[in-house]
Amino acid sequence: MAIDKTSKLDLLINQLDLTEHIEQFKSFFSRQSSLYIEGDQELHYRYIKALDKVEFKAPPKVADFHNIKGHLKKRGVLNFEQIFEIVKVVRYFRYFKNRECEGIIGEWMSKFEVHEKFHDVEKYFTADGKFEENLDETLFGLSSRIKEHKNNMSSSMKRMMSSSKLAGYLVDTQIHYVNDEECLLVRGGFNHVLKGAVIGRSSGGFFYVSPDSILKSKEQIRYIEQEREAILYTYVKEFSSTLYEIQAFIAFIDKEFTKFDNYQARVLFARSKNLQLVKSKNDSKIILNNFTHPALHKPKPVDVDFSKNILMITGVNAGGKTMLLKSILSAALMAKYIIPMSLNEHKSHIGSFKNVLAIIDDPQNVKNDISTFAGRMQEFSKIFEFKSALVGIDEIELGTDSDEAAALFKVILDDLIKRGQKVVVTTHHKRLAALMADRDDVELMAAIYDEQLRMPTYEFMQGIIGKSYAFETASRYGISNTIVNEAKSVYGDNSEKLSLLIERGSQLERELKQKHKKVDDRLEELRHKELELKEQKEILFKEIDDKKNELKNSYALAIDEAKTAARAGDTKAIHRAMSKANEKLPKETKEVVPHDYVFQVGDFIKYRNNKGSIVSIKDKKEALIEVGGMRLRVKTKDLKPTKNIPLKPQTNIKVNVEKKSGLKCDLHGMRAEEAEETLDKFLSDALLNGWDEVIVYHGIGTGKLSYAVKNFLTAHPSVKKFEDAPQHLGGFGAKIVVL
Numbered sequence: 008m009a010i011d012k013t014s015k016l017d018l019l020i021n022q023l024d025l026t027e028h029i030e031q032f033k034s035f036f037s038r039q040s041s042l043y044i045e046g047d048q049e050l051h052y053r054y055i056k057a058l059d060k061v062e063f064k065a066p067p068k069v070a071d072f073h074n075i076k077g078h079l080k081k082r083g084v085l086n087f088e089q090i091f092e093i094v095k096v097v098r099y100f101r102y103f104k105n106r107e108c109e110g111i112i113g114e115w116m117s118k119f120e121v122h123e124k125f126h127d128v129e130k131y132f133t134a135d136g137k138f139e140e141n142l143d144e145t146l147f148g149l150s151s152r153i154k155e156h157k158n159n160m161s162s163s164m165k166r167m168m169s170s171s172k173l174a175g176y177l178v179d180t181q182i183h184y185v186n187d188e189e190c191l192l193v194r195g196g197f198n199h200v201l202k203g204a205v206i207g208r209s210s211g212g213f214f215y216v217s218p219d220s221i222l223k224s225k226e227q228i229r230y231i232e233q234e235r236e237a238i239l240y241t242y243v244k245e246f247s248s249t250l251y252e253i254q255a256f257i258a259f260i261d262k263e264f265t266k267f268d269n270y271q272a273r274v275l276f277a278r279s280k281n282l283q284l285v286k287s288k289n290d291s292k293i294i295l296n297n298f299t300h301p302a303l304h305k306p307k308p309v310d311v312d313f314s315k316n317i318l319m320i321t322g323v324n325a326g327g328k329t330m331l332l333k334s335i336l337s338a339a340l341m342a343k344y345i346i347p348m349s350l351n352e353h354k355s356h357i358g359s360f361k362n363v364l365a366i367i368d369d370p371q372n373v374k375n376d377i378s379t380f381a382g383r384m385q386e387f388s389k390i391f392e393f394k395s396a397l398v399g400i401d402e403i404e405l406g407t408d409s410d411e412a413a414a415l416f417k418v419i420l421d422d423l424i425k426r427g428q429k430v431v432v433t434t435h436h437k438r439l440a441a442l443m444a445d446r447d448d449v450e451l452m453a454a455i456y457d458e459q460l461r462m463p464t465y466e467f468m469q470g471i472i473g474k475s476y477a478f479e480t481a482s483r484y485g486i487s488n489t490i491v492n493e494a495k496s497v498y499g500d501n502s503e504k505l506s507l508l509i510e511r512g513s514q515l516e517r518e519l520k521q522k523h524k525k526v527d528d529r530l531e532e533l534r535h536k537e538l539e540l541k542e543q544k545e546i547l548f549k550e551i552d553d554k555k556n557e558l559k560n561s562y563a564l565a566i567d568e569a570k571t572a573a574r575a576g577d578t579k580a581i582h583r584a585m586s587k588a589n590e591k592l593p594k595e596t597k598e599v600v601p602h603d604y605v606f607q608v609g610d611f612i613k614y615r616n617n618k619g620s621i622v623s624i625k626d627k628k629e630a631l632i633e634v635g636g637m638r639l640r641v642k643t644k645d646l647k648p649t650k651n652i653p654l655k656p657q658t659n660i661k662v663n664v665e666k667k668s669g670l671k672c673d674l675h676g677m678r679a680e681e682a683e684e685t686l687d688k689f690l691s692d693a694l695l696n697g698w699d700e701v702i703v704y705h706g707i708g709t710g711k712l713s714y715a716v717k718n719f720l721t722a723h724p725s726v727k728k729f730e731d732a733p734q735h736l737g738g739f740g741a742k743i744v745v746l
Contacts, residue, residue, distance in 0.1 A: 016042070022365045023337045028301035032346055035272040035279075037066040037264075042344045044269045051270070052286040052345060057112050059274045059284060060714055066099045066271060072261040079254055084247045087239075091136040093250070093257060094129050096264045097121055119263070122256045128246045138239065149235045156224045156231075160189060163221050167191065172200040178213050190215045273345060281739075282347035287359035291395075291429050293335060296354035300334045308350075309334050311467065313431070315450045316424045320433045320467070322454030328433040329367070329401050331452075331467060335431050336399045339363050353730050360429070362396040387419060391426065398423065399431045403439070413439040424448065606630060606643055613647040614639070621646075631687065637725055639691050670701040679715035686719060690746070694725055699746055702732060706740045713739075720744060 020029050029042070044051045070092045078085055104116040131139045140146040161182070167173055168180050168191070178192040185207045192213050193201065207215040250257060277284050293313040299306040309331060311318075318335070320328045341348045342357040366386045390398055403416050416439055423430055452467050606612070610621045612632060619634035630643050672689040674682040686703065693701050705716045720729045725746055732741035 019340065019363060019365055022367050023333045023340065024300070024302035025337055025340070029346070031280075032272065032276050035065070035276045037268045037271075038069045038071055040265060040269060040272075042346070044266070044345070048286060048345070051266075052284075054111060054115070055270050055273055055284055055345060057110050058270050059277070060710075061106070061108055061112060062709070063103065063106065063271070065275055066264075066268065067095050069095055069264065069268075072257065076254070076258065076261070079247065079251050079257070082247075082251055084240075084244050085250065087132075087138060087243060088136070090128065090243070090246050090250070091132055093260075094132050094136075096260050097125065097129065100260065100264070119260070122253045124249050124253055125256065128249055131242070131246075138242070143238065143242075146235060146238055149231050149238075153228055153231050153235075156228050160221045160224045163224075164189060164191070164218070167201070167218060167220070170200075173197075176200060178209075178211075183215055185215045188217050189221065190217045273347060277347035280347070280349075282349050283352040284345065284347055285342050285350070285352050285355065285357060286345050287339070287342040287357050289359055291358040291360070291397075292356055293339065293358055293397075293429075294354070294356040295335065295338055296351040298334055298338055298348070298350040298355065300330060300337060301349070303330070309467075311335065311452065313429075313450060316429055316448040317420060317446070318431045318450045318452060319439075320431070320452045320454070321435065322467075327467075328454050331454075332399045332401055332431050332433050333365075333367075336363055336365055336397060339397050351730070353728070358429075360395060360397040362393050363399075364390060364393065364396050365399045365401075366390075367399065367401040390423065390428070394427050396427075397429050397431075401433050403432050403434045604648065606646060606648070611649050613649045614641060614645060618649055631691075633724070637691070637694050638687065638723075639695065640688050670698050671704065672701065673704045674712060674716065675704060675706050677712065679712060682712060682715060683719050686716065687723075690723065690725065690744075694746060701744050701746065702736060702741055703744055704737055704741045716742060 020026055033039075070089075072092070075085060075089050075092065077083075078089070100116070100119045101121065104119055106116075107113065108116060131142060133139060140150055164182050168177060173193075176193045176197040178194060181192075183190050183192055188206055190203075190206055191201075192209060193216055194213055197214065197216060201216060201218060202220075203216040203218040205214050206217050209215065273284060276282070293311070295309055295311050295313075297308040297310065299308050307327075311331065311334075313335060320331055322328060338348060338350070338355075338357055339360055340346075340363045343359065343363070366383065390396070420430060420432070454467055605627070606621055606624060608621050608624060612619060612621060614632060614634055617634045619632050621630050622633050622638060623631040624643070625631075628643055629640060630646065631638060631640050632646070670693055672686060674685060677685065682705070689703075690701075703716060703720075705712045707713065720726050720742065727745045729742045729744045731739050732743050736743075
């Protein structure tokens with residue numbers, strides 16, 4: 008496959024139908040930049056997610072500083088446009104710093120301290136980059152003189168146009184500009200009444216004439232302009248000299264702006280299309296939930312679990328197999344470069360791969376005299392050079408005999424897995440799928456066909472080999488029923504039955520292996536539990552024996568002392584010895600709560616039969632406590648202080664309430680603190696009443712309330728998970744919370 012001048016990355020983007028999506032993404036950059044951000048990707052992702060929580064305006068379009076820094080290094084003189092590029096960057100960072108952001112963004116912006124010498128340069132530029140001539144008295148005077156001469160010229164031209172002598176020669180009564188020269192459009196014979204230079208002819212044969220009466224003013228303007236340019240050149244020399252002295256500062260803001268530009272482009276692009284920002288994880292597992300390929304219009308979201316080494320996609324023709332392959336590779340590529348995409352980020356997981364490779368197009372090339380199969384073999388030979396790669400192969404059997412291909416590609420796939428590759432394959436070869444189905448590291452997936460509607464559903468089912476439905480597809484796309492029926496008879500019932508047997512046999516084999524694995528896993532789990540129970544039993548028996556021995560020894564010692572005192576006949580000594588023995592006995596103690604006891608946040612307490620701690624106190628009468636992993640709001644009079652809490656807190660609360668979803672909490676219009684307090688009490692009540700799923704409405708608005716709700720739910724110990732509500736229940740303005 009010829010790459011020409013296109014880079015490998017551009018070729019891959021084109022193969023995966025991501026060109027338009029990437030071009031739209033690039034349009035959000037302030038300056039041209041690479042898709043990949045150099046450095047620690049985890050750190051970059053933290054900054055991007057932090058920036059996503061900040062409302063800000065996009066930076067202006069800025070030129071690259073490469074030539075600017077090169078000129079300064081050689082003590083060259085910059086022009087005003089180049090100097091203003093630096094000014095734009097400094098002003099944008101100052102704008103962002105003045106927003107007083109918190110967290111890592113605020114810490115980053117605090118590093119930007121504008122060099123004192125730069126203020127002497129910046130003050131001479133307006134917001135749109137024009138030079139502030141008003142700050143220089145001489146320049147201001149020259150500009151005023153130029154303006155005066157231009158007014159005189161305009162007045163002179165108007166007097167000529169109103170002259171009765173010239174009226175018969177004027178074509179129109181307006182001032183024309185030819186090569187930046189003011190002139191009049193006149194008819195032939197004008198020289199009898201007008202002295203001037205002809206500077207052009209119109210399409211109608213008329214003359215553009217610049218009158219001699221304004222030449223003097225033009226000469227004056229040219230002289231003033233030269234004087235003005237000389238002064239301006241003095242300024243750019245002075246500015247360039249100042250910037251030369253602060254090259255380190257310019258290099259610093261250039262580097263930081265490039266990094267910021269990469270971050271803001273991703274954030275603003277994601278916001279513009281309601282996309283998610285996802286980074287690849289440090290493994291090779293791929294799980295996509297609700298992923299949609301950006302090239303598709305009205306797409307069906309993709310759900311796929313590609314945790315194994317090979318994913319083999321079979322099934323109906325034109326059923327979406329190729330687009331599923333492209334979706335998996337596209338998700339991996341976009342996660343690698345942290346390019347926004349459409350998916351459920353909470354339920355998706357995308358691994359990290361050094362290389363993403365695609366064998367999708369037909370490699371046949373007439374100029375190179377190469378066949379389809381030969382071209383495919385060339386592409387496969389290149390794959391063996393890579394390690395830790397994600398490889399997508401569309402129609403793996405393309406261009407050769409199916410039985411030979413099945414054997415060949417089975418061995419090729421086996422070898423690729425040994426080399427650490429992860430491979431997605433689409434195929435119509437039931438033979439190849441059957442050969443690979445017995446491997447534990449192979450996942451099968453089939454495109455589903457609707458028998459009643461006689462068309463593909465563009466949905467997929469994992470764990471089975473799918474039919475191609477070649478005859479049905481041919482009928483759907485216009486091949487006559489006569490031809491299709493004749494083809495069926497040629498194919499024969501036996502071939503159809505054999506195909507079904509292969510599909511069913513592979514499916515049953517995989518189901519049996521999965522059941523065996525579940526049983527083995529369960530047996531192993533039970534064995535571990537049995538060992539744990541045995542160990543706990545031995546520990547408990549040992550503790551009991553140790554306690555018995557300890558009590559025996561202490562009681563024996565006390566009795567010996569009492570006997571000695573008795574033999575001596577000392578009554579007081581006998582009582583003392585008996586008191587000593589009595590001290591060894593365990594004593595029951597009652598917890599007495601003083602009436603004036605003041606509970607504090609963090610105190611260990613006892614509530615009914617459970618122990619816990621105080622999280623917060625309101626008006627000294629109510630307290631939020633954490634008991635057995637739950638948070639409850641109770642009266643302080645119902646609490647008792649205790650010294651500690653059990654290592655494994657348990658709850659004995661039993662509420663016979665039917666569990667179901669649908670409990671709602673509306674936080675619209677509340678401040679963050681008020682919303683957190685309301686939500687905290689709401690979740691406590693929901694837990695006590697046995698609710699296992701609730702919905703919280705917070706709205707969209709500025710995003711502050713949504714951000715506060717997300718943080719609170721993330722930190723709450725009783726929240727298992729949460730996600731955005733479906734569109735009909737509020738969408739991004741609500742959260743479904745599972746307790």
